[in-house]
Amino acid sequence: xxxxxxxxxxxxxxxxxxxxxxxxxxxxxxxxxxxxxxxxxxxxxxxxxxxxxxxxxxxxxxxxxxxxxxxxxxxxxxxxxxxxxxxxxxxxxxxxxxxxxxxxxxxxxxxxxxxxxxxxxxxxxxxxxxxxxxxxxxxxxxxxxxxxxxxxxxxxxxxxxxxxxxxxxxxxxxxxxxxxxxxxxxxxxxxxxxxxxxxxxxxxxxxxxxxxxxxxxxxxxxxxxxxxxxxxxxxxxxxxxxxxxxxxxxxxxxxxxxxxxxxx
Amino acid sequence: xxxxxxxxxxxxxxxxxxxxxxxxxxxxxxxxxxxxxxxxxxxxxxxxxxxxxxxxxxxxxxxxxxxxxxxxxxxxxxxxxxxxxxxxxxxxxxxxxxxxxxxxxxxxxxxxxxxxxxxxxxxxxxxxxxxxxxxxxxxxxxxxxxxxxxxxxxxxxxxxxxxxxxxxxxxxxxxxxxxxxxxxxxxxxxxxxxxxxxxxxxxxxxxxxxxxxxxxxxxxxxxxxxxxxxxxxxxxxxxxxxxxxxxxxxxxxxxxxxxxxxxxxxxxxxxxxxxxxxxxxxxxxxxxxxxxxxxxxxxxxxxxxxxxxxxxxxxxxxxxxx
Numbered sequence: 001x002x003x004x005x006x007x008x009x010x011x012x013x014x015x016x017x018x019x020x021x022x023x024x025x026x027x028x029x030x031x032x033x034x035x036x037x038x039x040x041x042x043x044x045x046x047x048x049x050x051x052x053x054x055x056x057x058x059x060x061x062x063x064x065x066x067x068x069x070x071x072x073x074x075x076x077x078x079x080x081x082x083x084x085x086x087x088x089x090x091x092x093x094x095x096x097x098x099x100x101x102x103x104x105x106x107x108x109x110x111x112x113x114x115x116x117x118x119x120x121x122x123x124x125x126x127x128x129x130x131x132x133x134x135x136x137x138x139x140x141x142x143x144x145x146x147x148x149x150x151x152x153x154x155x156x157x158x159x160x161x162x163x164x165x166x167x168x169x170x171x172x173x174x175x176x177x178x179x180x181x182x183x184x185x186x187x188x189x190x191x192x193x194x195x196x197x198x199x200x201x202x203x204x205x206x207x208x209x210x211x212x213x214x215x216x217x218x219x220x221x222x223x224x225x226x227x228x229x230x231x232x233x234x235x236x237x238x239x240x241x242x243x244x245x246x247x248x249x250x251x252x253x254x255x256x257x258x259x260x261x262x263x264x
Numbered sequence: 265x266x267x268x269x270x271x272x273x274x275x276x277x278x279x280x281x282x283x284x285x286x287x288x289x290x291x292x293x294x295x296x297x298x299x300x301x302x303x304x305x306x307x308x309x310x311x312x313x314x315x316x317x318x319x320x321x322x323x324x325x326x327x328x329x330x331x332x333x334x335x336x337x338x339x340x341x342x343x344x345x346x347x348x349x350x351x352x353x354x355x356x357x358x359x360x361x362x363x364x365x366x367x368x369x370x371x372x373x374x375x376x377x378x379x380x381x382x383x384x385x386x387x388x389x390x391x392x393x394x395x396x397x398x399x400x401x402x403x404x405x406x407x408x409x410x411x412x413x414x415x416x417x418x419x420x421x422x423x424x425x426x427x428x429x430x431x432x433x434x435x436x437x438x439x440x441x442x443x444x445x446x447x448x449x450x451x452x453x454x455x456x457x458x459x460x461x462x463x464x465x466x467x468x469x470x471x472x473x474x475x476x477x478x479x480x481x482x483x484x485x486x487x488x489x490x491x492x493x494x495x496x497x498x499x500x501x502x503x504x505x506x507x508x509x510x511x512x513x514x515x516x517x518x519x520x521x522x523x524x525x526x527x528x529x530x531x532x533x534x535x536x537x538x539x540x541x542x543x544x545x546x547x548x549x550x551x552x553x554x555x556x557x558x559x560x561x562x563x564x565x566x567x568x569x570x571x572x573x574x575x576x577x578x579x580x581x582x583x584x585x586x
Contacts, residue, residue, distance in 0.1 A: 052475050076481030087331065087473040090526040103469050104481040152480065 001064055003028050003163050003194035004049065009058030011048050018044045019218045022058070024211075028160035031185065031195045033209030033226075035202060037239055040215040042198045043084060046165045049196060050081040063161050076104035080152040081165040086145050088133060094144050095120070095129040101151030111155075119151040122184040124177065138172040146181065153193065160192030167198050182208050206230065206253045214238060230254045308441035312547040312561075313540040314453040315438075315502045316512055320539020322495040323513030324520075324532050325460050328467035329491050330397055333521065336514040337499040340492065341381035341404045344411035346503035348418075349377020351430050355418045370433065371504040378500035381407050386492055397474070397488075433507045435560030438547050445505050452501040457536055459494055463487060464528035471526065509562045511569045512539050522576050542569070 004026040011019040019041050026032055034042040047053045048060070051067055060067045062079060080101070088097070098119055102112040120126040123143045128136065133144060146169055153162045166185070170178045178201075185195055185208055199205045205212065206226040214222040214229060216238050222229045235243045235256070242259040322337045330339065338344065353373035385407050389400035419427055466487045469477040478484050499513070516539045517531060524530050546564040553559055 047475075050475075050479055052478070072478070072483060073481035076479060079479070081476075081479045083473075083476065087476075088471060089331070090333070090471045090521075092471070092526055096525075096527060097472075100469055100472060100480070103465055 001028070001161070002026060002061070003063060003161065004196075005059070005061045005064075006049075007059040009048065009055045009060055011044065011053050012056050013053045017218055018053070019048065020220075022220050024213060024220075024223055026163075026194045026196070026211075028192045028194055029189050030210045031189055031197060031208050033205040033212045034196065034198045034215060035205060035212055035229075036215035036221075041218040042215055043167055044218075045215065046081065046167050046196060046198065049163075050079065050165055051075070062163065073104050076152065077155075078153060078162045079165070080149045080163075082145060082149045082167055082169055084167045084171075086141060091132045091134045093129065094125055094131050094133060094136070094140075094147075097133050097144050098125070098147045098151050101148040104152065105155060107155060112151075115151055115154045116147075118154055119147040122150055122187070123147040124180055139174060139177065142169070142172045143177065143181075146184075150184070150188070153188075158192050159188060162193045164188065164193055164195045166195065168200065169197065170199060170201070170204065178204065202230070202256050206255070207248070207251065226254050230256060304441075307443055307446045308438050308547065309544055311441040311446050311449055311506065312438050312543040314446070314449045315506050315509070316516075316539040316541070316543025317536035318449075318453040318456055318498045318502050318539075319509065319512040319543075320516035320535040321456060321460050321532050322498045323539075324517035324528065324535040325463065325467065325491050325495055326513070327517055327521075328470060328528055328531075329488065330401060331471055331473075332401075333518055334514070335401075337495055338408070338508075338513070339401060339404045340495070341385045341407035341411070342378040342496050342499045343503055343508050344408035344415075345381020345384075346374040346378030346500055347434060347508060348411040348415050349373040349375070349380075350433055350503075350507075351415045351418045352377070354426050354429050354433070355422050375500045375504040377411075378503055379496055381411060382492065382496035382500075386489075432560065435507065435562045437550075437558070437560050437562075438506050439558060440505070449501065449505055452498060456494055456498040460491075461529070461532045463491060464532055467491075467528040468526075507560075507562065509543065509565055511562075511566045511573075512542060515569045515573045516542060519572065519576060 002025045004024075006022050006024055009019065009022045010017060022045065024032070034045060036042055044053060048055060049062075049067075054068075062070065062075070067075075092100075095116065098116050099112060101119070102115065105112070107115070117126070120129060123146050125140070125143050125147050128140055128144065131140075133141065136144065146166075149164065149166070153159065153164060164185075169185075170181055173181060182204070185197070189195060197205070197209065209226060211224065212222070212226050212229045213220060214234065221238060222234060230245060232243055232245060235241050242261070243256050244259060246255045246257065247253070248255050319337065323335075326337050326339065327333055327335045329335075350370050350373050353370045357369060385400055385403045388403040389396050415430075419430060422430065466477065466482045469480045469482050470484070470487075472480075474484050502509070517535045520531055520534045520538055524534055542565060543561070546568055547561045549568070550559040550561045550564045553564075
């Protein structure tokens with residue numbers, strides 16, 4: 001079974017083509033990183049997978065079943081999406097926000113509470129549980145939303161058949177919490193959950209992604225493991241930046257260091 | 265409730281009220297106290313309670329749907345449309361509109377006007393991509409302004425008697441209360457009080473944002489339409505029966521949210537209760553302050569509500585509102 005499969009998918013929700021001919025498959029337990037310059041279509045691709053944007057051509061299947069054939073509630077039990085920005089401006093407590101993630105499920109109050117606890121622990125938000133969401137810092141809000149997303153798909157021991165879409169989950173986090181979120185995503189992947197992640201810090205991405213898909217102008221430029229995809233020519237062509245590529249001293253994944261443009 | 269039954273131009277003791285109620289129930293409506301309590305005050309107090317609850321729970325639903333704690337049922341155009349419908353009947357009907365039939369016609373005009381306005385606003389905001397809540401807000405403001413100016417135009421051509429009726433009607437009042445009206449109000453209000461809390465979970469999810477709610481498996485468009493229809497019917501009925509009563513739909517859910525939090529599972533029933541209480545108290549005040557005449561109840565709800573609301577706004581940071 002593939003968790004996610006895209007075949008020749010194009011999307012043009014407002015007339016102009018946003019995504020052109022995207023094709024990849026995602027196995028349970030693998031992490032796909034989306035890279036590319038601003039406006040390349042990374043968030044659009046996530047929205048497409050989440051069902052917010054309809055593909056104009058091509059096929060999109062989630063767990064071997066066309067995305068539109070899924071009943072909304074059943075789909076919500078296995079597919080969760082963390083958007084870049086949150087609109088919530090009502091004074092829920094952190095725990096209430098996380099509990100909203102349990103809406104698609106009917107696991108009862110006690111069952112929900114156990115899962116909310118797990119989600120709070122995974123994101124180090126347990127100490128914030130009684131704070132009001134509107135009074136949190138940016139990073140704390142981001143962790144709370146992440147906990148809500150985790151609460152939405154947790155529940156079964158095996159998460160194969162579940163999919164998490166994370167749009168910049170670490171953009172407001174300090175170094176310690178970035179590492180915490182990496183560990184959490186790693187844990188979920190170990191339990192079979194597939195993830196599609198957009199992170200601008202490409203070193204961070206190289207450390208968690210099994211596969212990286214590079215987008216530019218809505219086109220799929222490269223797809224493969226970090227070592228294959230991250231080359232100096234790719235960074236020159238797609239990002240317009242000269243880089244040197246080293247390796248992480250312990251783990252061996254590629255580390256990208258941008259070079260300062262030579263001053264004349 | 266008992267206090268509201270006891271107070272009025274003819275003040276009665278609680279004992280009189282109790283005796284009057286018993287007499288009414290037993291069908292012995294001969295003595296004066298029984299008449300006052302059973303035929304005049306009881307339907308009036310009950311109507312106030314039902315309408316207060318209807319307005320407040322509609323307000324809670326609209327604030328959740330628009331994700332704006334300052335939204336009001338009138339934002340979707342229902343109040344302005346209803347006012348215009350009523351004014352239209354008053355002006356065109358003229359001297360035909362005497363007594364009971366006239367009052368019912370004005371109410372019917374208000375209800376039709378309110379529902380037409382909401383349908384119009386909804387159509388304006390709906391495209392192939394679904395209904396945009398922001399567009400609906402703007403369309404509601406436009407329809408409200410348009411209805412307002414057509415209303416002013418009507419008032420310009422109206423004579424003195426009509427003007428007085430229009431402006432009294434606009435201020436809202438419960439003096440037309442009787443059992444047929446109470447039954448109608450109870451049917452609509454009761455349906456609303458049963459139906460709206462069932463959307464509590466969906467409204468909680470909608471506070472996160474529309475696409476977030478959709479990702480949680482909520483059928484957002486269907487729920488939006490259902491909520492708008494319920495609120496249009498509820499508020500349309502209330503405007504038709506008791507005129508425009510300002511502020512209950514706006515301020516009651518807001519106050520309850522500050523005291524009890526934004527979870528709609530508690531917010532909606534609590535708002536209904538608080539709205540009923542506010543309107544019963546306001547109506548009792550309206551009857552006694554300048555007895556034997558009466559003040560319009562809409563004036564009282566505003567005068568009572570605004571200072572309380574302002575004090576809450578000044579302390580809003582305690583409640584986590586921005």
